[in-house]
Amino acid sequence: MPPLRERKRDIHLLFRKFAIDFAEKYRMPELRLTDDAVQYLEQYPFPGNIRQLRNLVEQMTVVEQNREVNAVRLSEYIPMEAQLPAVVQKGGGTSGSDFNSEREIMYKILFDMRNDINDLKSLTLELIKNRGNAEFSSSEKGLINRIYATENQVSNPNSLLYFENPAAGNVVNPTIISQPNEEDFEDIEEIEVEETKPETLSLQNNEKELIIKALEKHKGRRNKAADELGISQRTLYRKI
Template identity: 30%
Template sequence: MNHVLIVDDEAEIRESLESILREEGYLVTTSATATEALELLRDAAYDVVLLDIWLPDRDGLEALAEIRTIDSTNVPEVVIISGHGTIEAAVRATKLGAYDFLEKPLSLDRTLIVLKNAMKARQMREDNAEFSRQLAVKGTVTGQSVPLKALRQQIKLMAPTNGRVLIYGESGTGKELIGRAMHAESLRKDRPFVELNCAAIPEDYIESELFGYRHGAVPAGTSGPQEKRGTFERADGGTLFLDEVGDMSLKTQAKVLRALDEQRFLPVGASHPIHVDVRVIAATNKDLEEEIARGNFREDLFYRLNVIPFFVPPLRDRKEDIPLLVKEFLQEFGQQYGRPHVEMTEDALAALRQYHWPGNVRELRNLVERVLILNPKTQRIERKHLPMLVYRGPGKLTESGRINPRGEEFSSLLEAREAYERDYILKKLDENHGNVSRTAESLGLERSHLYRKMKTLGVSIKE
């Protein structure tokens, strides 16, 4: 359902427009000032804003200019309304990005036609942006290992269907990436991909996030729009990605089960259900069959979601993909930090392949970013630039999946001591946000002494 924000200081006009637009099936929120309207726009997505030029706290055209600076994925179409319309104002509004200009007293027929056309323009812009984004997502499942090749083949085979997908994998393996790749290869690729992390939403709010709410049913403690579209509604025609679905409460599971069965749901506070066409892709790092046995997950929901199971292998089972992933991350962060030609030596890559990677691809990505930040002048990342956990070699794998250091893995006592000192200094630099003076103080060293030691150990950092 399309969401309209009416911004006008005349209560009579706000109430009249709100009543008419609700009868036409629109979600409506109203505001009497530009300041309040801008706060609402930063908190939630609206499709169209009906914006008066004359507002008590600021000029409507100034507010229009500020609206156009909002994150491009959430910029609504803006229709200017004014009782003092001039050609000059209309031209200025158009240059600032307004979709159209309506004069008061408003013609009901013209207002509805302009609003309908603005909705179509907003949807087309959103679809084009989503399509471009999905095109960029293709090919991002990086790796040439046997497990990754098999996974890509499974995506290619299953993506064009409407079967629900359940993706299994440890934290950090890239389950969301697989979900996006599935969507990009599907027949729904031109429609929205909407994601919701079930573990990140408090239990009191997850129902409204999934199904939305209507006027008068704003969740307690919520400051924001009077009405909201849920993720099911926003994903209509496209794909809904439910991450960490195993963390969903039994109460919410029951409502999701019903929505999947009927392809319709009732927003909080609504009197009529909404019908949707949504493909659900879910992901979890839990053993759901074990959760079912414990009474934490509904068996019927499991069978609805587990139509097409995917298993994303941990990084330790596809270490031959590490050089490709490192290259990808170096390019990403190299562009971000203005160092596009940074490379990693074979010796450093060998050290990365020896590590067990309990945090999987996410841990590798974070490590690459950290090394680039802490070595701003280095164009070749060597083994010595890696954190000691990786630098010191494979060690002994413990039951927790971490490395247990052994002194005999270093060729000499000096090498072991330097490795420990380097990692400890890097840790303290991290804690002090790269500030050398504060780091020296926390280490009990003179600043000049720390600089000399950093140079000896190959640590470089900008203050």
């Protein structure tokens, strides 16, 4: 079979195939190349042939932060000026299989470290939430600022914990919005609704009656009532 440098049309197809394989292996989003990155990739001679391309895709899958890679970023992994001749191993020394095994272990370690960092961020968020509305010391604010310096808000918008943008050197000040527990929901059996003519399900015309009916239907569970009415729980709390 001809070397990879003589089959330029196959290079991008093989890249995509390896990208899908390693995305499934490491449970990460698939890598994609921009048009200029595809052109750059096809110009590279790949002295290590298909194995070099496969190793490249695996490395980028684990290490690369951006899932869409352009030519500039790709050149950092395979610079054109660093085309060294392939070394043919003779006699003793580390075998190719041992090298591949060590490389895979290193990638696995990097991948685990990345997950650990994300877990630590999530844990930090939970600890901050559990403190309620308590004030934070300057050192704690500095720690939060360093952890979330590149984020405008937390990755989970439903956690009700947001951070101000730390631009211009401002310290991040967390704002915590208390979320009621299930035991805070109360039945409203004392509210009676007079049965009149059929009503339309419009908040503009019969807002109060609709809210009462929704709460009665779901036995005081405001989250269910809010879903029934098509509004957020926060809006429902405000109207009540």
